[in-house]
Amino acid sequence: xxxxxxxxxxxxxxxxxxxSKRCRFEAVVAFKYQNLLLIPKTPPRTASxxxxxxxxxxxxxxxxxxxxxxxxxxxxxKSMSVQEIPVYWFETSDSVTRHYQFQPDGHLSVKVVDxxxxxxxxxxxxxxxxxxxxxxxxxxxxxxLRYTQFRALQHFTSAALSVLSTxxxxxxxxxxxxxxxxTVVSWILKDGMQHVGKLICSNLGARMDSEPKRWRILAxxxxxxGTGLExxxxxxxxxxxxxxxxxNFAKGIAVVAARATRLPIYSSFAKEGNLSDLFAKGExxxxxxxxxxxxxxxxxxxxxxxxxxxxxxxxPLLSVIxxxxxxxxxxAAPVNTLNPQRxxxxxxxxxxxxxxxxxxxxxxxxxxxFPGRLIEDAGNVKVGRDLxxxxxxxxxxxxxxxxxxxxxILCLGSRWTDMVLEQNASGEDALRGWLVAAYAASMAKSFHxxxxxxxxxxxxxxxxxxxxxxxxxxxxxxxxxxxxxxTGTRFAWTDTIWIIQSSMVNQ
Numbered sequence: 140x141x142x143x144x145x146x147x148x149x150x151x152x153x154x155x156x157x158x159s160k161r162c163r164f165e166a167v168v169a170f171k172y173q174n175l176l177l178i179p180k181t182p183p184r185t186a187s188x189x190x191x192x193x194x195x196x197x198x199x200x201x202x203x204x205x206x207x208x209x210x211x212x213x214x215x216x217k218s219m220s221v222q223e224i225p226v227y228w229f230e231t232s233d234s235v236t237r238h239y240q241f242q243p244d245g246h247l248s249v250k251v252v253d254x255x256x257x258x259x260x261x262x263x264x265x266x267x268x269x270x271x272x273x274x275x276x277x278x279x280x281x282x283x284l285r286y287t288q289f290r291a292l293q294h295f296t297s298a299a300l301s302v303l304s305t306x307x308x309x310x311x312x313x314x315x316x317x318x319x320x321x322t323v324v325s326w327i328l329k330d331g332m333q334h335v336g337k338l339i340c341s342n343l344g345a346r347m348d349s350e351p352k353r354w355r356i357l358a359x360x361x362x363x364x365g366t367g368l369e370x371x372x373x374x375x376x377x378x379x380x381x382x383x384x385x386x387n388f389a390k391g392i393a394v395v396a397a398r399a400t401r402l403p404i405y406s407s408f409a410k411e412g413n414l415s416d417l418f419a420k421g422e423x424x425x426x427x428x429x430x431x432x433x434x435x436x437x438x439x440x441x442x443x444x445x446x447x448x449x450x451x452x453x454x455p456l457l458s459v460i461x462x463x464x465x466x467x468x469x470x471a472a473p474v475n476t477l478n479p480q481r482x483x484x485x486x487x488x489x490x491x492x493x494x495x496x497x498x499x500x501x502x503x504x505x506x507x508x509f510p511g512r513l514i515e516d517a518g519n520v521k522v523g524r525d526l527x528x529x530x531x532x533x534x535x536x537x538x539x540x541x542x543x544x545x546x547x548i549l550c551l552g553s554r555w556t557d558m559v560l561e562q563n564a565s566g567e568d569a570l571r572g573w574l575v576a577a578y579a580a581s582m583a584k585s586f587h588x589x590x591x592x593x594x595x596x597x598x599x600x601x602x603x604x605x606x607x608x609x610x611x612x613x614x615x616x617x618x619x620x621x622x623x624x625x626t627g628t629r630f631a632w633t634d635t636i637w638i639i640q641s642s643m644v645n646q
Contacts (some may be wrong), residue, residue, distance in 0.1 A: 270423050272416045279408045279417065280616075281499045282471040286408070289471070290421070291428040293464035296457045297362070298432025299439060303450055303457075304369035306440050308383050316338035340395045349478045351400035352469035352507050358396035359465040363458040365389030370454050373447060407474040407498065469507055473498035475616050477566040478623045479522050480510040485617075486573045488518035489608060490581070497615040518576030519555040522569070525628050529557040541594060547572035548630075549594060551579060562631045566619040567609060574601045574608070 145597040188584060227240035229252070236253035248621045250290060271287075272278050368386035373380055405417050443449045474481070475498040484504065488496045508513055513519040529550050530538060538548050546561040546568040559567060578597035 246518050270420055272413055272420050278411050278413055280410050280473050283408045286471040289464040289467040294428040294433040295427050296461040298429045300366050300435035300442055300457050302436030303444050304366040307370045307373050310373045346625045347399045349623040350510050351403040354396050355400040356465055358393040361389050362393035370450050404472050407472050470503055473502045476618050476623055482573050483514040483517035486577050487514050490577045491516050495611045518580040520558050520576045521555050522558045523624050523628050524557055526559050526630050533584050560629050562629045564623040569622040
């Protein structure tokens with residue numbers, strides 16, 4: 140501790156900035172050549188910081204400066220300069236005292252020196268630090284806690300089911316394994332089938348990017364189907380090879396599909412560029428509850444589910460809980476990329492009410508199983524059909540001339556409006572086309588010959604409102620730089636010809 144001369148009093152500054160009481164000096168003062176440095180400079184809002192008041196700051200500074208100069212003359216060989224004196228301070232918040240210190244490289248280190256909280260609060264805080272992203276809940280988007288809760292339940296039930304299914308497989312093969320042996324074999328079978336699943340799912344990546352929620356639900360339903368075949372295998376041992384092979388094949392595809400959709404879901408929660416932290420903590424939660432689920436599965440296999448009748452009761456119950464947990468997980472995730480369904484919902488809300496929906500607003504309204512439904516308020520748009528099926532050659536040049544500066548083609552029909560995008564079209568282009576289609580569908584009701592006249596009027600109206608619409612969309616957190624339309628057809632335009640391409644790579 141340093142007790143500087145000339146100090147008349149020491150005060151504790153509360154969060155409101157007012158002097159509350161006198162106390163002993165507990166802050167370190169670092170001196171420079173020309174001024175006096177106190178750390179921290181301003182009192183934080185949630186902690187008590189110790190500061191010093193000096194009645195004659197200039198006189199003290201001059202005296203201290205003279206002393207420092209004399210000291211440097213007496214000790215010319217001293218390796219550490221005055222400016223390298225460690226700068227640290229203590230802060231107390233919520234019964235926890237922390238030591239803060241600036242390191243030589245400029246980083247700020249924090250160390251807990253006194254924690255008087257109850258044991259329960261310390262355990263909860265430790266759990267949050269290990270299994271939730273740094274800065275939670277301010278570092279993640281809305282819905283992360285609900286997503287994590289159902290993710291934990293999903294992994295628990297999935298692990299318990301895997302033990303029961305593997306035990307049933309080995310019974311069907313004529314073996315009588317212990318629950319622990321069934322657990323080991325479960326991991327071996329699951330890892331081995333992932334290679335087959337990768338080959339089968341290699342052509343589905345673009346579809347999973349477009350609809351990650353739907354494919355994640357389908358993956359877990361497929362996993363439970365495979366598990367069910369394994370559980371039922373002892374009932375027909377003569378078909379053991381067929382049932383075991385089909386069940387593990389389905390589970391292999393499900394594992395790969397679940398992993399492929401994991402990153403888009405995690406990305407929807409990343410708020411401060413902390414995707415890696417989110418991924419690491421999410422996997423920690425999964426691992427923890429997988430282990431707990433395996434333990435529960437071993438217990439069930441040894442007691443209630445030691446007979447086939449027990450498995451027939453517990454198995455479907457665990458499967459229902461598993462699928463329900465996955466559905467609630469996906470409903471909680473505010474995916475912020477543009478695909479056909481979310482784009483249509485955004486445009487429908489804007490045309491109908493004039494407001495822009497955020498990803499959190501739409502998450503509970505998405506159709507997770509059948510996302511291809513048409514939305515009337517958004518113009519009943521179908522995107523990605525083959526260009527030769529959408530536009531007749533005689534009308535193509537007229538439409539291209541109307542949308543000369545755009546990267547989309549629109550064709551009004553009696554039941555829906557077709558939109559085909561250019562190969563390099565982005566989310567902004569899709570939004571422009573969708574908004575034109577919505578306005579055109581509304582105007583077409585008062586025209587007998589709707590085609591080009593309505594499209595032109597709708598196009599002009601879209602140009603008037605699109606700039607503020609786009610700005611507000613981006614402010615709400617939507618990513619408009621790409622449009623994920625799955626494997627829909629796109630076209631490439633040259634000066635003389637147009638070429639149809641099947642878009643396997645999303646823009």
